Amino acid sequence: MDIFPKINGTVDNWDMIVMGHLRVNEYFGERRDAPPRGDPSTCTSVMVRGKDFSGKPYVLLIDATLRLTAADFDFDINRRTGLHISDATHCFVTHHHLDHYEALKYIPGIPWYAAPAVAELIAGGAKYIDGKLMKGVEGEFLPGVYALPLPGHTDTLHGVAFSYRGKRILFAADAVMSKYHFDGETTDFQPDPALNDLAGQTIRNMKESFDIVIPGHDNMIVV
Numbered sequence: 072m073d074i075f076p077k078i079n080g081t082v083d084n085w086d087m088i089v090m091g092h093l094r095v096n097e098y099f100g101e102r103r104d105a106p107p108r109g110d111p112s113t114c115t116s117v118m119v120r121g122k123d124f125s126g127k128p129y130v131l132l133i134d135a136t137l138r139l140t141a142a143d144f145d146f147d148i149n150r151r152t153g154l155h156i157s158d159a160t161h162c163f164v165t166h167h168h169l170d171h172y173e174a175l176k177y178i179p180g181i182p183w184y185a186a187p188a189v190a191e192l193i194a195g196g197a198k199y200i201d202g203k204l205m206k207g208v209e210g211e212f213l214p215g216v217y218a219l220p221l222p223g224h225t226d227t228l229h230g231v232a233f234s235y236r237g238k239r240i241l242f243a244a245d246a247v248m249s250k251y252h253f254d255g256e257t258t259d260f261q262p263d264p265a266l267n268d269l270a271g272q273t274i275r276n277m278k279e280s281f282d283i284v285i286p287g288h289d290n291m292i293v294v
Contacts (some may be wrong), residue, residue, distance in 0.1 A: 080214025082121040082233050086151045089136050091115035091288035098251035114287050117242050121215045131161045131185045133242050134232050135174035144174050164227040165244035167192035175200045184208045186218050186229040223244035223270025224258045238282040243288035246273050253292055
């Protein structure tokens with residue numbers, strides 16, 4: 072799973088904007104019919120900065136998660152980076168679950184990207200945004216950032232791989248729900264139990280290929 076020879080560009084910086092949480096975590100012994108942290112979950116959001124194919128700076132938001140207001144999301148960005156929501160130039164959505172794209176409603180007028188199969192799902196059933204604005208992309212869709220298939224949680228999920236200061240980094244989204252799921256090589260909140268084995272294999276591949284993995288609902292993991 073060494074995709075780094077395929078990545079020609081580099082990134083200038085990256086930041087975790089929101090550290091996600093799970094409304095229910097099976098590893099905590101919690102019950103789905105009594106979620107202790109409300110509903111829905113909040114996913115981890117990441118910002119990556121670099122220069123686009125014309126040499127112009129880009130500010131990429133990956134998985135713009137649910138926040139109560141645009142001001143809340145702007146505060147999240149500003150306290151981590153000194154930037155504002157209006158500085159975002161592109162967004163990428165890893166998969167079609169609502170908590171991974173709802174804040175796009177705060178960022179109209181810039182390119183919204185996803186893998187082609189994910190873009191099709193969002194176009195056909197998105198809530199709160201015009202999913203038909205989603206553009207399908209593959210591979211190195213901006214210099215230094217690579218859309219990587221990570222089947223398991225869903226069969227179409229794509230994470231984003233990049234390198235920074237010599238470290239191979241993967242924004243895995245819900246291919247890894249939390250550090251507990253990473254250790255246990257399991258997933259959760261997906262409708263097809265047949266995907267569980269595939270999810271485990273995807274996580275094992277990550278363990279062999281990356282230095283840092285960023286889960287969909289937890290802090291970063293040093294592999």
